[in-house]
Amino acid sequence: MVGAKVGVTSGRAKQEFNDELLRITMMVDIPYNFSAGTFGSIFFRELKDSRRIMGIKCNKCGEIFVPPRVLCPECLVELSIDDCIEVSSEGTVEGFTVVNFPFIDPNTGKVRNYPYGTGNIKLDGVSNLLWHFLKESDYSKIHNGMRVRAVFEDKRVGLPSDIRYFETIEGEGEK
Amino acid sequence: MGRVGIVGIGQTQFRSKREDVNSVELVNEAVRAALADAQLTIKDIDAIIIGNMEHFESINYSEMWTIDGSGGYMKPVMKITTGGTTGSTIACAGFYQVSSGMFDRVLVIGWEHLSESDTTGAIASCSDPIWERSVMAGAVGPLAIVASEYMRIHGTTEEDAARVAVQAHKNALNNPYAHLHLDITVDDVLNSAMLSYPMKLLDMCPTSDGACAMVFAEDKSAREITDNVAWVKSVATRHDTAFFGDGGLKHGDKLRSLYLATEEAYTRAGIKNPFKELDVIEMYEPSSWSALTWVDSLHICEPGEAPKLFEEGVLSMKGELPLNPSGGVISTNPIGATGAVRVAEAALQIRGMADRRQVPDVELAMATGFGGSGWSDVMILER
Numbered sequence: 001m002v003g004a005k006v007g008v009t010s011g012r013a014k015q016e017f018n019d020e021l022l023r024i025t026m027m028v029d030i031p032y033n034f035s036a037g038t039f040g041s042i043f044f045r046e047l048k049d050s051r052r053i054m055g056i057k058c059n060k061c062g063e064i065f066v067p068p069r070v071l072c073p074e075c076l077v078e079l080s081i082d083d084c085i086e087v088s089s090e091g092t093v094e095g096f097t098v099v100n101f102p103f104i105d106p107n108t109g110k111v112r113n114y115p116y117g118t119g120n121i122k123l124d125g126v127s128n129l130l131w132h133f134l135k136e137s138d139y140s141k142i143h144n145g146m147r148v149r150a151v152f153e154d155k156r157v158g159l160p161s162d163i164r165y166f167e168t169i170e171g172e173g174e175k
Numbered sequence: 176m177g178r179v180g181i182v183g184i185g186q187t188q189f190r191s192k193r194e195d196v197n198s199v200e201l202v203n204e205a206v207r208a209a210l211a212d213a214q215l216t217i218k219d220i221d222a223i224i225i226g227n228m229e230h231f232e233s234i235n236y237s238e239m240w241t242i243d244g245s246g247g248y249m250k251p252v253m254k255i256t257t258g259g260t261t262g263s264t265i266a267c268a269g270f271y272q273v274s275s276g277m278f279d280r281v282l283v284i285g286w287e288h289l290s291e292s293d294t295t296g297a298i299a300s301c302s303d304p305i306w307e308r309s310v311m312a313g314a315v316g317p318l319a320i321v322a323s324e325y326m327r328i329h330g331t332t333e334e335d336a337a338r339v340a341v342q343a344h345k346n347a348l349n350n351p352y353a354h355l356h357l358d359i360t361v362d363d364v365l366n367s368a369m370l371s372y373p374m375k376l377l378d379m380c381p382t383s384d385g386a387c388a389m390v391f392a393e394d395k396s397a398r399e400i401t402d403n404v405a406w407v408k409s410v411a412t413r414h415d416t417a418f419f420g421d422g423g424l425k426h427g428d429k430l431r432s433l434y435l436a437t438e439e440a441y442t443r444a445g446i447k448n449p450f451k452e453l454d455v456i457e458m459y460e461p462s463s464w465s466a467l468t469w470v471d472s473l474h475i476c477e478p479g480e481a482p483k484l485f486e487e488g489v490l491s492m493k494g495e496l497p498l499n500p501s502g503g504v505i506s507t508n509p510i511g512a513t514g515a516v517r518v519a520e521a522a523l524q525i526r527g528m529a530d531r532r533q534v535p536d537v538e539l540a541m542a543t544g545f546g547g548s549g550w551s552d553v554m555i556l557e558r
Contacts (some may be wrong), residue, residue, distance in 0.1 A: 018195060021194050021195060023194060028233065032304070034304045034305050036305055036349075040305060048388075057200060065421075067418075069417075073416040073417075078488055082234065086334060094324065095321065095323050095324040096320060096323050097312075097316055097319035097320050097323060097371045097373075097374070098371065098372045099312040099319075099370075099371045100369055100370060100371055100372070101312075101315070101368075101370050101371065103293055103295035103296050103297075103299070103312065103313060104293040104295075104296030105296060105299070105309075105332075106296050106297070106299050106300035106308060107304075107308055107309060112312075116385050118310045118312070118316060120320055120322070120324075120419075120420055126361040128418070128420055128421045129420040129421070130420050131307055131311075131320075131418070131419050131420040132309055132310060133310060139372035139373075143327075144323060144324065144327040145429070159305075160305070160306060161309060167468055173372070
């Protein structure tokens with residue numbers, strides 16, 4: 001639209017002016033630096049160095065949560081780094097979808113690759129769900145209750161994407 | 176505490192692109208309409224609350240530079256940004272401010288100019304930037320995951336969801352403000368593009384440009400302004416935990432925040448049987464699938480009965496408890512205004528001003544808002 005003639009509204013028919021309305025396009029590229037925090041740093045170090053998924057066990061109710069965090073979301077007890085424990089890298093799909101449309105990824109400013117499978121995964125022994133990528137992107141081959149295991153990147157950098165995705169465990173059936 | 180009522184309502188035309196106005200002019204369009212409805216001028220307004228998900232347009236300080244539109248110059252102005260609930264939270268906040276006794280007349284404004292950016296990308300930036308942003312696909316992705324859970328628990332079909340979308344769009348045909356006016360069938364929904372299994376294009380709400388404003392007034396002031404007041408009977412809000420993955424925790428099939436917020440709102444309002452006592456509901460349903468889960472959370476049916484209520488027409492315009500005569504969020508979704516539209520439409524029903532979408536003899540109406548990782552606002556209005 002840039003380049004359209006700029007007019008004045010007074011004394012002119014609105015319809016006529018509508019043809020001259022401008023849209024100003026801006027492209028932004030802004031760097032951000034997010035703090036992973038105490039518990040996040042533990043999670044990403046263990047993931048990067050040892051392919052371990054860390055959770056946190058509430059020292060009051062005993063429930064286990066991923067990712068580790070400062071407060072138990074159920075009983076609101078303050079937790080410490082001593083409460084961090086390794087959890088299973090296998091689990092069950094509790095909810096899923098296959099994203100099949102283009103949109104701008106706010107992490108990159110570019111269109112995110114699609115289609116991709118994603119699901120809420122209940123890691124064995126963990127109380128809440130981990131939201132992550134599924135290897136499978138054909139929705140007819142995914143179902144809730146399906147058993148999956150984490151597949152780690154060979155070169156890990158300390159990001160959630162160090163878990164490349166969760167792949168189907170063949171022959172384990174439903175849980 | 177005296178009563179608080181809604182005495183003025185203004186909505187803009189909602190469209191996919193309001194290129195004829197900038198955001199200041201868009202806000203002003205709703206403000207002028209609300210003041211005209213209340214037969215007030217901006218001089219009569221004591222305080223202003225403005226709601227907008229400003230980072231959706233990659234902007235900041237919108238309460239500052241929209242001030243020519245809001246009329247906030249040299250008045251107390253507060254901005255609210257609570258995701259999908261922004262519009263319902265400004266209504267709650269308007270009620271809180273008038274209830275406090277500080278102000279007699281508070282103008283609340285919700286607005287969004289979604290066409291100015293990529294809405295799904297913008298919504299994805301709402302999730303925790305480190306933990307969940309890389310998987311989050313705006314509102315569509317997480318709502319589709321919840322839909323898959325609901326399907327599994329209740330054996331719900333894609334046709335059940337499609338029926339909800341058809342009803343919403345049918346109702347929207349009676350609403351001149353609605354963004355989408357689609358005369359569609361169940362097959363049209365089932366044959367529409369698969370956005371994110373099981374969510375199809377026509378199951379999902381659109382992205383809209385528009386604004387909605389309301390004037391909240393204290394008892395005496397309200398009665399001086401008009402004899403047609405929508406009185407606030409009760410409000411309740413519940414927020415959820417931070418991570419979307421936590422949302423599955425002990426949620427079962429309901430939206431826990433809505434289940435608990437409606438329970439509190441009913442108790443405060445003295446409502447024992449909401450299905451019998453409520454005359455109309457304006458529920459924030461971002462998709463057909465969400466409508467099923469959310470209806471199950473309102474204490475008006477047993478878990479898993481929502482599809483049957485839609486199929487039997489119980490929630491249709493001619494049913495026992497009409498849901499979203501306006502066409503709901505499925506037909507119109509200017510995010511910062513969406514929750515405000517629910518309250519405004521419920522208030523129009525109370526005031527008998529809903530024209531072709533009017534439900535007869537409305538004494539008690541409920542509006543809800545939904546946002547974030549799964550939180551809810553509820554406002555109950557009475558004649």
